[in-house]
Amino acid sequence: MPLKGIVRGIAALLSLGLFGSVEGAEGKIKGVAFGDYYFVVAGTDKNENGFKFRRIYLTYDLKWNERWSGRVRYEANDAGFGGEDKMRPFVKHGYLRYRSNGRTVYMGLFGTPTWNVSERIWGYRSIEKTIMDRRKIGSSADIGVGFKGKLDGAGKVNAQLMFGNGSGQRPEADNGKKVYSLLHLKPTDVVEATVYFDWEGKPGGKDRVTFAGMLGTSAESFRFGIEGFVRNNRKALSGEDVQIRGVSAFGAVNVKPQVDVFGRLDFFDPNQSAEQDEEYMIIGGVDVVPAGNIHIMPNVVATIKRSSDADTEVIPRMTVCYRF
Numbered sequence: 001m002p003l004k005g006i007v008r009g010i011a012a013l014l015s016l017g018l019f020g021s022v023e024g025a026e027g028k029i030k031g032v033a034f035g036d037y038y039f040v041v042a043g044t045d046k047n048e049n050g051f052k053f054r055r056i057y058l059t060y061d062l063k064w065n066e067r068w069s070g071r072v073r074y075e076a077n078d079a080g081f082g083g084e085d086k087m088r089p090f091v092k093h094g095y096l097r098y099r100s101n102g103r104t105v106y107m108g109l110f111g112t113p114t115w116n117v118s119e120r121i122w123g124y125r126s127i128e129k130t131i132m133d134r135r136k137i138g139s140s141a142d143i144g145v146g147f148k149g150k151l152d153g154a155g156k157v158n159a160q161l162m163f164g165n166g167s168g169q170r171p172e173a174d175n176g177k178k179v180y181s182l183l184h185l186k187p188t189d190v191v192e193a194t195v196y197f198d199w200e201g202k203p204g205g206k207d208r209v210t211f212a213g214m215l216g217t218s219a220e221s222f223r224f225g226i227e228g229f230v231r232n233n234r235k236a237l238s239g240e241d242v243q244i245r246g247v248s249a250f251g252a253v254n255v256k257p258q259v260d261v262f263g264r265l266d267f268f269d270p271n272q273s274a275e276q277d278e279e280y281m282i283i284g285g286v287d288v289v290p291a292g293n294i295h296i297m298p299n300v301v302a303t304i305k306r307s308s309d310a311d312t313e314v315i316p317r318m319t320v321c322y323r324f
Contacts, residue, residue, distance in 0.1 A: 024064065025062050025063055025064040026062070026063045027060060027061065027062050027063075028060070028061045028062075028063075029058070029059065029060050029061075030059050030061070030323070030324065031056070031057055031058045031059060031323070031324050032055070032056070032057045032321070032322075032323050032324075033053065033055070033056045033057070033321070033322055033324075034053075034054060034055055034126035034319060034320065034321035034322075035051065035052050035053035035054050035055075035078070035319070035320065036051070036052055036054065036317040036318055036319040036320070037049070037050070037051050037052075037317065037318045038050065038052065038315050038316070038317040038318075039315070039316055039317075040313065040314070040315050041314050041315070041316060042311065042312055042313060042314040043303075043311045043312065043313030043314065043315075044311050044313070045081075045313075048081055050081055052078045052080075052081075053076075053077065053078050053087065054077055054078060054126075055075065055076075055077050055126075056075070056076045056077065056087070056089075057073055057074070057075055057092065058073065058074045058089075059071060059072070059073040059074075059093075060072050060073075066099070067098055067099055067100055068096070068097070068098055069096075069097045069099070070095060070096045070097060070108075071093050071094070071095055071097070071110075072091070072093065072094050073091070073092040073093040073094070074089040074090065074091060074092060075089065075090060075091075075092035076088060076089040076090075090169060091109065091169065092109075092141060092169065093108075093109055093110055093111065093141055094108050094109045095107060095108030095109055095110040096108055097110075102149055102150040102155070103147065103148070103149030103150065104147070104148045104149055105145070105146070105147055106145065106146040106147075106148070106162075107145050108143065109141055109142070109143045109169065110141060110142075110146060111140060111141050112138060112139060112140060112141060112142050112162060112164070112180055113146075113148075113160035113161075113162060113180050113181070113182035113196065114132060114133075114137070114138040114139075114140070114180065114182075114196065114198065114210075114212075115130040115132045115133055115138070115140075115227075116160075117182070117184055117192065117194050117214060117216075118130050118132075118194070118214045118216065118225060118227045118248075119133070121192065121214075121216040121218055121223055121225040121250075122223075122225060122250045122264070123223060123252060123262075124250075124252070124262055124264075124287075124297075126295065126297070126319060126321035127262070127283060127285065127297060127299055127319060128264070128281075128283055128301065130227065130248065131227060131229070131246045131247075131248035131266050131268065132212065132227075132229055132246070134266075135244070135246060135268055135270075137210060137229060137231050137244070137246075138198065138210065139166075139167075139168030139169075140168075141168060141169060142162065142164035142165060142166060142167070142168055142178065142180075143164055143165050143167075143169075143172075144162055144163050144164025144165060144177075144178075145162070145163055145164075146160065146161060146162035146163070146164075146180075147159070147160065147161045147162075148160045148161075155186065156185065156186050156187055157183075157184075157185060157186075158183075158184040158185075158186070159181070159182065159183055159184065160180070160181070160182040160184065161179075161180065161181050161182075162178075162179070162180035162181075163177060163178075163179055163180075164177065164178050164180070165177060165178065166178030166200045174202065174203050175203075176200060176201030176202050176203065176207075177200075177201060178198060178199070178200040178201070179198060179199050179200075180196075180198045181196070181197050181198065182194055182195070182196045183195045183196075190217050190218055190219045191216075191217050192214075192215075192216050192217070192218070193213070193214065193215045193216070194212075194213060194214045195212075195213050196210070196211070196212040196213065196214075196229075197209075197210065197211055197212075198210045202234075204235065205234060205235055206233070206234055206235045206236060207234045208231065208232070208233050208234070209231070209232045209234075210229060210230070210231045210232075211229065211230050211231075212227065212228065212229035212230075213227070213228055213229075214226070214227040214228075220254070221253065221254040222251065222252065222253045222254065223251055223252045224249075224250070224251035224252075225249070225250055225251070226247070226248070226249045226250075227247070227248045227250075228245075228246065228247040228248075229244075229245070229246050230243060230244070230245050231243070231244040231245075232244075237271075240273075242271050242272075242273070243271070243272040243273070244269065244270055244271065244272075245268075245269045245272060246266065246267060246268045246269065247266070247267045248264065248265070248266045248267075249264065249265050250262075250263070250264035250265075250283075251263060251264075252287070258288065258289040258290070259286065259287070259288055259289075260286070260287040261284075261285075261286055261287075262283075262284070262285055262286075262287060262299075263282075263283060263284045263285075264281075264282070264283040264284075265280070265281070265282055265283075266279075266280065266281040266282075267279075267280055268280075268281070276306045276307045276308070277305075277306065277307065278305075278306045279303060279304065279305050279306070280303070280304040280305075280306075281301065281302070281303050281304075282301070282302045282304070283299060283300070283301050283302075284299065284300055285297050285298060285299025285300065285319075286298055286299070293322055293323040293324065294320070294321075294322045295319075295320070295321040295322070296318075296319075296320055297318075297319040297320070297321070298316075298317070298318050298319075299316075299317050299319055300314065300315065300316050300317070301313075301314075301315045301317065302314045302315075
C-alpha cells in the first residue's frame, strides 16, 4: 500500500474512532507504543547506542453486534541503527470475526496460534519477542481462515486451527499453504499448557514442520513459563534436512505495589547437525508502573554464543511502554 494511502487510512480510522460508530456499528480506537534508549557495552557493535521506537500499533476495532466484529491494525517500527528509512506503517491485522457460543471464526489477516498463549504468559513483548517469534519460526499473523474456541463447557480444553498462506503480511509467493493447530489446556485458573503443530507445504519438497509445547502458571503475584520447539526444514541445506531447536524459560514476580521483577533464559540451536553454533540469551529487568498504562523498565539483554570466536553481547536498556 502506498504511504499516502496508509496515511489516509489512519486518518479515516482516527475519524471513525472519534465519532465512535459507522453504518450501525460501534468503533473503538486504541494503540500501543514501546521503545528504549540502549547502549551496547560489549560485543561486535560495542558502543552503538541510540533512542529507538521498536514498535507502534494503532488499532481500530469495529463491532456490528454480539456476533460480528472486525479489526484493522497498523504497525510501524524503527529501521534500526544505520538505517535510512523512516518508520513506515503497514497493515498488521485486517479481519472479520464471527463469535457464537464460545467459538470464533476469523477471516482475513489475523494472529496465528503459534505463540499467542506463551506471549501472554511471558507478558513482556515490549522487552523481547517470544523465542519462536524472535527466531522467525513462524509469523505472528497470516492471511487465511481460522477457528478458536472451547471444546468443553468449562473452557478447560480449547483449540485453535488456521489455514493460511504461510507468508505473514507479505503476498503469497508459491502455491503451498500452511496449516496451524494448537491445543490449549487450562486445568485450573492458574495453570496452562499448550501443544502446537504446524505444517507448511513448499515447492520442491522443502516442507517445514514445527512441534512446540508450553507449560505455564500465572497468579496475581507471579508468572512463570517454559516453552520449547523443534522445527524441521526439509531439504533446506544442500538437499539435507535441517532441524532447529529452542527452549525458553521466563517469569515475573511482583515485589511490591506497581513493581515487578522479570527474567528469561533462552537456548537456541539453529542446526542440530552443526557444532558450536548454539546461542544463549539472558534477560533481566524491573517493571515500574507509575500510572495505569505506562511501564518504565530498566533491563539488560546478554547474548552468549558457544563459538569460541564469537563475542558475548551485552546491552543495557531503558525501555518505556505505554497504551492509549
